[in-house]
Amino acid sequence: MKRSDEVYDIAIIGGGLAGLQLLHALLSDDQLKNQKIILLEKEEKVENDKSWSFWEQGSGKWDDIVHKSWTFAEFNSNSFNKKYDLSPYKYKMIRSADFYAFIKKMLKDHPNVLWQKDQIKDVEIGNIQKCIGENSIYFAKKVFDSRLTDDFQNSEYPFVLQHFKGWFIESKKEVFDNSCFQMMDFRNEHRKDCAFTYVLPFSSTKALVEYTFFSPKLVKDIVYEQEIKNYINQHLKVKDYKVFETEAGVIPMSAHPFHLGNQENYMKIGTAGGWVKASSGYSFKNTSNKIEQLILNLKNNLPLDHQLFKKRFSFYDKVFLSVLQKENHLGAKLFEEMYSKNSIQSIFRFLDEKSNLMEELKIISRFSKAPFLRALWRVGL
Incomplete structure (x- = not known):
């Protein structure tokens, strides 16, 4: 196995949402932007493998890559329906491919950052942290680690899984109001599970239609697809459409105290650090809020997770x-x-x-x- 004797100021394990948001925040801060940073990621991160959505007041730092935003939202169940004016908020959606490209473009101006393709298997914690990868060994003063273990499932703390599949569809007819998204629609029930449909319209003919569970157990792939078909037929009443893209995922919603594994110079981040809002499953904005506090902690020599959790x-x-x-x-x-x-x-x-x-x-x-x-x-x- 290769070994680099260079000691980085910061190693970030994982080039997903948390790792790249943290990298962006470090490079955007005048006090921290010149540190030697290595990002350790096993994939190229070029595909649009997911999307993230969040609400926000006014303009924000990610507006250049927001794919679509909405000013109205709707909630539906079998006994209740309401349309909401979100003002002063907007609901914004970002495609992961645009997010990855945005961060990679930023790196061109920062030769102090190395994006290294490798999969980290273990981290040995000491005065200098040792990140052991499949291809090499890396050393850093501080390590931010987004690798998720399944400890939360064996924990005494409650959890459910947010698991979903979505179809990006295009209809021949104009059927969508692209100023209003469907936040939760519980009219298509699946047995006795907490499950709902989520719809993000991008135009009058294109939308993401997603079926989501908040439940302790996963279901077979065919379940999501059948419920999406049912919703499109019964509620959108669209017969002639094509699926041009799909997305799927599983996100733990857990009260497990992930942060208890943090040490002076080692910290779990992202889902692995408990940064997903446990009761809603939202990760983008929650991650952004955590990183704002983390940057303050780094600049003021405070414990890494100081005031991260209320x-x-x-x-x-x-x-x-x-x-x-x-x-x-x-x-x-x-x-x-x-x-x-x-x-x-x-x-x-x-x-x-x-x-x-x-x-x-x-x-x-x-x-x-x-x-x-x-x-x-x-x-x-």
Whole structure:
């Protein structure tokens, strides 16, 4: 095995969402941008393998690569329907291929960064961290590691999986309102699972139609496809269309304390670090918020995960996940209660962990009490 004796200031393991957002933040900061950085990634990262969406007020740092944004959203269940004006927010969607290309273009101006194709198998932690790859060994003062293990599934902490498949379709007829996206549509139920359809229209004829589960167990691929077909036929009422692209994924939504594995110069990031918002599955904005705090910590010589996690929001997530894990059939009802009894703006603030205690108590008080009391008994105070 090859070995490089060069010691980097920072090694980032994984060129996914968290690794590349962190790299972007480091290179955008005047105090940190000249550090020697190595990014260790096993793939080329050129394909459009996923998309990310998030809400945001006004303009943002990713606007140059936003593929589409929406000013309205809709929620549907068998007993409730509402269209929301998101103002002052917009809901934005980024394609991963555009994100990867954006970061790679940025690297051309930073010779202090090396993008190294390798798969890291292990990290030995010491005064200098040793990253052991398939092809070589690398050394760094600090390591940010996005590799996910399955520890959360064997944990005492509640979890569900956000698993989904989406079709990018094009219809012969104009059927979509491209100013409004479907946030959650529970009208196509699958047995007693918490499952919904998510629709992002890009034009009057093109849209992403995705079927998503928040459930403890995965399903066969044919299940997603059949539910997508049913939704297109029954609710969109589109007969003549073609599928020009697909996406699929599995994202853990877990209350497991991933951050307990962090050390002075080693930190888990992304899904592996608990950066996915546990109760909603949103990762892009949550990752961005975590990285803003991480950059402050680096600049001020604070512990790497200082103030990255807010205890009361972690507790809310743990209780909500316990309900979804143990009483998954209640999912549609709970989300209906949330969206029917609160403004969309207050929901966004709550999920962004920007709300105050009074706002949080108002949202919590509008849920059915019994499932959450049972969850409180399970998780404890």
